[in-house]
Amino acid sequence: MNVIRIAIAGFGGVGRATANLLLSRREAYRQVYRADVRLVAICGSRSGMMDVGGIEADRFDSLEPGLSGPDFIEASDADILVEAGPSDFRTGGPGLAYIRSALSAGRDTIVISKGALVHSGRELQALAQASGAMLKISGAAAAALPTVDLLEHSLKGSEVLEIEGILNATTNFLLDAMTAQGLGFDEALRQAQTGGFAEADPRNDTEGWDTASKLLIIANFGLGAELTMDDLAVEGIQSVTRERIEAWHVQGLVPKLVGHLTNSNGEIRASVGIRTYPLADPLANVRGKDKAIRITTDAMGETVAIGAGREPLATAAAALKDFEHILMARCGRPTPPEKAS
Numbered sequence: 001m002n003v004i005r006i007a008i009a010g011f012g013g014v015g016r017a018t019a020n021l022l023l024s025r026r027e028a029y030r031q032v033y034r035a036d037v038r039l040v041a042i043c044g045s046r047s048g049m050m051d052v053g054g055i056e057a058d059r060f061d062s063l064e065p066g067l068s069g070p071d072f073i074e075a076s077d078a079d080i081l082v083e084a085g086p087s088d089f090r091t092g093g094p095g096l097a098y099i100r101s102a103l104s105a106g107r108d109t110i111v112i113s114k115g116a117l118v119h120s121g122r123e124l125q126a127l128a129q130a131s132g133a134m135l136k137i138s139g140a141a142a143a144a145l146p147t148v149d150l151l152e153h154s155l156k157g158s159e160v161l162e163i164e165g166i167l168n169a170t171t172n173f174l175l176d177a178m179t180a181q182g183l184g185f186d187e188a189l190r191q192a193q194t195g196g197f198a199e200a201d202p203r204n205d206t207e208g209w210d211t212a213s214k215l216l217i218i219a220n221f222g223l224g225a226e227l228t229m230d231d232l233a234v235e236g237i238q239s240v241t242r243e244r245i246e247a248w249h250v251q252g253l254v255p256k257l258v259g260h261l262t263n264s265n266g267e268i269r270a271s272v273g274i275r276t277y278p279l280a281d282p283l284a285n286v287r288g289k290d291k292a293i294r295i296t297t298d299a300m301g302e303t304v305a306i307g308a309g310r311e312p313l314a315t316a317a318a319a320l321k322d323f324e325h326i327l328m329a330r331c332g333r334p335t336p337p338e339k340a341s
C-alpha cells in the first residue's frame, strides 16, 4: 500500500471542504488505488498543524500559531500540495510562493486559487516540467464545470475555433436574479456572499476579473496560448441597469457575462463582456449560479457543458478529481471494488 501524504495551504471555506472530503474518501482511495492517503499538514495565513501520522477533522479548529508558509509545507515532506489561498492576479497572491516551492521540489500540486496561474502560469508550467511534478488546475478553471479537461481530453486533435464561457457563478447569479426575479443588485449580492461563491472582494466578480482570470487560465493551460491580463479587454456587469434589462426582455434576449475567445490560425484573442442570447440558446438558460462553456471546433462542431454544485463542496470535489488523476498516474489504474460474496 502506497502512503500518499497531502498538505493543504489556505484553510478557508474551500481548503477546509477539501480536507473534509479527502478524509471522507480515504477508504475508497485505499480500495481503488491501494493508497493510504494521509493529511499531514494544513495551514492558514498565520497558523497550522503538522502530523506525519495524519490529521483528523476534529483537530481542524486547533491550529497552532506560527505554523504557516512555504517552508512549513516543505517541512511536512508531503507528496502533494493542495493550494487554496486567496486569488490575486495582480501579484500572484500568497499561493505563488507555495506553488513555486512545491513544484521546484518535484511535489505534485493541485491549484485552486487563480492568481498565481494568471500572474506566473508559464513559469509554473516550466517548473513542473523541469522537476517532473504534476500541476493540476481544475479548481481554478471554473471548478465543477469541466473546461481544461474538455480541451485536454475530449476534444483532443480538433482545432478550437471559439470559446464562450459563463465562467463566474456570482455574476450569473446576480444577472439571473435581477432579470428573472427582479431582485435588486445589493440583495442578490448578499445572497451570493451567503452562498460562499462570491470572492472575498466581490468587485473581482462584478468587474469581470474572475471571468477574465479563468478565461486566461483556460487559454494558456488548455490551448497553449501566452495571454496576459493586458491582452484582454475586460467589462463587468456594472453597466447593467434595470432599463437595459427591460429593453433586452422586450427583445427576448437574456444578458450574460461571458469570457469570449477566438482562435484564427493560432492567433488567439480574448475578452470579457456582456453578451445577450435568445431564449432558444442553451447559454440563455444557464440559471442561478450555474456556469457554462461552449467550445466550437473545426472537426467536432459545438460542445456545450453546463453545471455547478453546492459550494464549497463542488470546488473541493473538482480539486479531488485532480487528485484522483494524480493517483491514477502515480499508483496505476483503478481496481474495481471487490464484490460482496
Ligand SMILES: NC(=O)c1ccc[n+]([C@@H]2O[C@H](COP(=O)([O-])OP(=O)(O)OC[C@H]3O[C@@H](n4cnc5c(N)ncnc54)[C@H](O)[C@@H]3O)[C@@H](O)[C@H]2O)c1
Pocket: 009, 010, 011, 012, 013, 014, 015, 043, 044, 045, 046, 068, 069, 084, 085, 086, 087, 094, 112, 113, 114, 139, 140, 142, 143, 196, 197, 198, 199, 200, 311, 312, 315
Ligand atoms: N468559493 C468558491 O466557490 C471557489 C470556487 C473556485 C475557486 N475558488 C478559489 O479558492 C480559493 C479559496 O476560496 P475560499 O472561498 O476558501 O476563500 P477563503 O477566503 O475562505 O479562504 C482563503 C484562505 O486562505 C488563507 N490565507 C491567506 N493568506 C495565506 C497564506 N499566506 N498562507 C496560507 N493561507 C493563507 C486565508 O486565511 C483564508 O482562510 C480562492 O482563491 C477562490 O478564488 C473558490
Ligand SMILES: N[C@@H](CCO)C(=O)O
Pocket: 142, 167, 168, 169, 170, 171, 197, 198, 199, 205, 210
Ligand atoms: N467567485 C467565483 C468563485 C471562485 O471561482 C465565482 O463566482 O465563480
